[in-house]
Amino acid sequence: MTVFILMVLAAWFFVFLAIRTSHVASGRDSIDEAIAIHKERLASLETQHRNGELDPEDYRQFRDETERALLEDTRKQGEAKQYKPMPWSIAIVILVMVGGASFWLYQSWGASDAVEVRRSFIELASAEQPTEAQLKETLTGYKKLLEDHPEDLEGWFRLANMQMELGQYVDAQPSLERVLTLLRTGQRSAEDEATVLAYLGQSLWAQQQNQAALDRFEEALEFNAQHTLALGFAGRLSYELGNYRDSIDYWSRLKRLAGEQADTRVIDEFINRSQAALAEQGIDYEAATGPEVSVQVSLPTAWEGLPDTAALFVYARPPGGRMPLAVKRLPVNAQQNTIVLTDADAMGGMGGLTGQAEVELTARVSFQGTAERSPGDWVAEPVVVDLAENDSPSVSLQVEQP
Incomplete structure (x- = not known):
């Protein structure tokens, strides 16, 4: 006033x-x-x-x-x-x-609502012990203000963060879905999408929707294969859903990302539990421990105009060779992608990264989504990496239009 x-x-x-x-x-x-x-x-x-x-x-x-x-x-x-x-x-x-x-x-076009929301936040910050009614009133006012600015991505993400921190997971879910929609209709970022998807998985997990939560975490890993929150939750939910092999693989990847200097006793305990569950079924399973190459792929800005049939292929092959040792096929859903190639992505029984001193990494976008190269496909310049010195290298590939 x-x-x-x-x-x-x-x-x-x-x-x-x-x-x-x-x-x-x-x-x-x-x-x-x-x-x-x-x-x-x-x-x-x-x-x-x-x-x-x-x-x-x-x-x-x-x-x-x-x-x-x-x-x-x-x-x-x-x-x-x-x-x-x-x-x-x-x-x-x-x-x-x-x-x-x-x-x-x-009142009609001015900032009366914004001033009122700001006043509520100030009162909330100055209160020694905020009441539940104060918290609810403040977030309700902020949400109402954002509804008049539906394209305010940062505002919706800020609201979702506050709702998550306060344990309001049911309210946070539609806020996060709004953020995800805004991300996918604007300038997309694989890192941001992975983070929002992981938060969505966390909100669904808190609501005891385990399968839906696991789907979100696995989707987040398609955008960022090294997202630690997604890996940890994917391992836990896979275990709870009885997918013990998947849980061992997720936790093993998380352990590898943590490095040799980190305390991984909790992760080891989770892996042991899954192995014990498989042992009761008469299965002796160990996660793949071979080489692992992290590939960061960037696409041209015209990627959003690609047809729905388009697919991204990431290859590892012997230097100068044509037959892939490992390959992954992914949907084209972001301009930047992080993909991890391991022996699990081997092409046939003779493939895989294990035993290779060097491998050549490349990527290709196929308009038809086929493994065979066609005229007009977008291709990245190959990069050779040394696996003898480092069995977990990271490389960057820039896919170019012809």
């Missing part, structure tokens, strides 16, 4: 100045000054003519121009003298109308 009062006072002040200040008087002063200049100019021309400094033709031309300007300014001077200030009664009516219009604009 303070902001509104200041705005009205400012409007009244400037309208008052506009009405009561005699802008015509200042205009009259400038006209008077111009008339005086014209008269001085005529006198000067007369003197120059008498002294022979101007020939008769130039004298007549300059004199006629100056006299025309003098007559015009004299006419304007007469009109200005007829001006009368606006009566006070009309001025007051105009001031009241400006005040009413200011209030209406403030």
Whole structure:
């Protein structure tokens, strides 16, 4: 309300100045000054003519121009003298109308809702022990404000974060879905999509929708294969759903990302539980421990115009060879993708990365989604990596249009 009062006072002040200040008087002063200049100019021309400094033709031309300007300014001077200030009664009516219009604009198009939400956040921050009613009122007001700005991606993500932190997972889910939609209709980012998908998985897991949550975590890993939150939850949910092999693979990847210096005893315990569950079924299973290559693939900006049949293929093959050792086929759903190739992606029994000193990495976008290369496909320049020195390298590939 303070902001509104200041705005009205400012409007009244400037309208008052506009009405009561005699802008015509200042205009009259400038006209008077111009008339005086014209008269001085005529006198000067007369003197120059008498002294022979101007020939008769130039004298007549300059004199006629100056006299025309003098007559015009004299006419304007007469009109200005007829001006009368606006009566006070009309001025007051105009001031009241400006005040009413200011209030209406403030409520309809102004920032009254934003000011109220800001006030709620300030009160929430200053409270020693915020009540549940305060939290609910603040988030409800913020959500209502965002509904008037449906394209505010950062605002919706901020709201979803607060809802997640407060354990309001049911409310957070539609907020996160809104964020995901905005991400996919704008400038897409694989990292951001992976994060939002992981948060969605977490909200579904909190609502005990385990299969739906696992689907979201696995989708997040398609965008970022090294997303630790998604890997951890995917391992846990796979275990709870009885997919023990998958849980071992997820936790093994998470352990590998943690590095040799990290304390991985909790992860080892999870792996042991899944192995024990498989052992009860008479299955002796170990996660793949061979080489692992992380490939970051960037696509041209025109990727969003690709047909639905398009697919991204990422290959590892012997340097100079044509037969892939490992390959993954993925949907084209982002401009940047992170893909991990392991022996699990081997092409046939003779494939795989194990035993290879070097491999050549490349990527290709097929418009028809077929493994065979076709004219017009988008291809990345191959990159050779050394697996003898490092069995977990990371490479970047830029797919180019032909």
